[in-house]
Amino acid sequence: MLELRQVHKTFVTPQGPLKVLEDVSLRLAAGQSLALMGESGSGKSTLLHLAAGLDLPDQGVITLGGQNVESLPEPTRAKLRREQLGLVFQQFHLVPSLTVIDNLRLQARLAHRDDADWADHLIERLGLSGMEKRYPEQLSGGQQQRLAIGRALAPRPPLLLADEPTGNLDETTAAEVLELLLSLVRETQCALLIVTHSPQVAAPLDRCLCLSHGRLLDAAP
Numbered sequence: 001m002l003e004l005r006q007v008h009k010t011f012v013t014p015q016g017p018l019k020v021l022e023d024v025s026l027r028l029a030a031g032q033s034l035a036l037m038g039e040s041g042s043g044k045s046t047l048l049h050l051a052a053g054l055d056l057p058d059q060g061v062i063t064l065g066g067q068n069v070e071s072l073p074e075p076t077r078a079k080l081r082r083e084q085l086g087l088v089f090q091q092f093h094l095v096p097s098l099t100v101i102d103n104l105r106l107q108a109r110l111a112h113r114d115d116a117d118w119a120d121h122l123i124e125r126l127g128l129s130g131m132e133k134r135y136p137e138q139l140s141g142g143q144q145q146r147l148a149i150g151r152a153l154a155p156r157p158p159l160l161l162a163d164e165p166t167g168n169l170d171e172t173t174a175a176e177v178l179e180l181l182l183s184l185v186r187e188t189q190c191a192l193l194i195v196t197h198s199p200q201v202a203a204p205l206d207r208c209l210c211l212s213h214g215r216l217l218d219a220a221p
C-alpha cells in the first residue's frame with residue numbers, strides 16, 4: 001500500500017542544512033495499522049508529508065498504491081492523493097463556509113466517489129445525525145474532528161494518514177474520537193498511519209515505529 005525505501009530529507013534553514021530523515025525505510029501493507037512516534041522535531045510530520053506526496057524526498061523511493069510518488073508531476077500526485085489517501089490533521093481543517101454534510105462529502109466529490117447512502121451511514125456513525133445543516137463553528141471540537149475523519153473516509157481511500165488526530169482534544173473526547181476512528185478504519189478496511197506522541201493512541205495499532213535522530217527504530221508503544 002505504502003512503501004518508503006531509503007528515504008533522505010534535509011531542509012535548508014538560515015542556520016544551515018537540517019538533516020531530518022536519514023535512510024528511512026518502511027512498508028505498510030493493505031489494511032495494516034502503524035503508529036509513528038518520536039520526540040518533538042524528530043521528523044514525524046515530515047515523513048507523513050512525504051508519504052502523502054505533499055513534499056518530496058532528496059533521495060529514496062516512495063510508493064503509494066503501486067506508483068512512485070516522487071517521480072510524478074504535482075497534478076498527478078494530487079490525483080493520486082485524492083484517489084488513495086484520506087488525511088486527518090490535529091487542526092481539523094474543515095471548510096467554514098460549508099455545512100456538515102457538504103464538508104463530509106467534499107473529498108468524495110473531488111475524487112468522483114460521492115455516494116449519498118455511504119455519506120448518510122457515516123453521518124450516523126459519526127454521531128452527527130440531525131446536524132447536517134450546521135456549520136463547523138456550531139460543532140464542538142470532538143464533533144469537528146469526527147467530521148474531519150468522516151470527510152477523509154467518505155471516498156473510501158485505501159490509506160488513512162493521520163497527524164496527531166486527537167492532539168487538540170481533551171482526554172475523554174480524544175479516547176472517544178480514537179475509538180471511532182479505529183472502528184471506521186476496521187469497517188472500511190483501510191490501512192492507517194498515525195503520527196502521535198501518545199502511547200494510548202499507539203497501543204491498539206498493529207505496529208509502532210519510533211523516529212530518532214533521523215532514523216526509524218522498532219518501538220514498543
Ligand SMILES: Nc1ncnc2c1ncn2[C@@H]1O[C@H](COP(=O)(O)OP(=O)(O)OP(=O)(O)O)[C@@H](O)[C@H]1O
Binds near residue numbers: 012018020038
Ligand atoms: N519546511 C521546513 N523548512 C525547514 N525546516 C523544517 C521544515 N519543516 C520541518 N522542519 C524542521 O524539521 C524538523 C522536523 O520537523 P517535523 O515537523 O517533521 O517534526 P515532528 O516530529 O513532527 O515534530 P512535532 O512532534 O513537534 O510535531 C524540525 O526541526 C522542524 O523545525
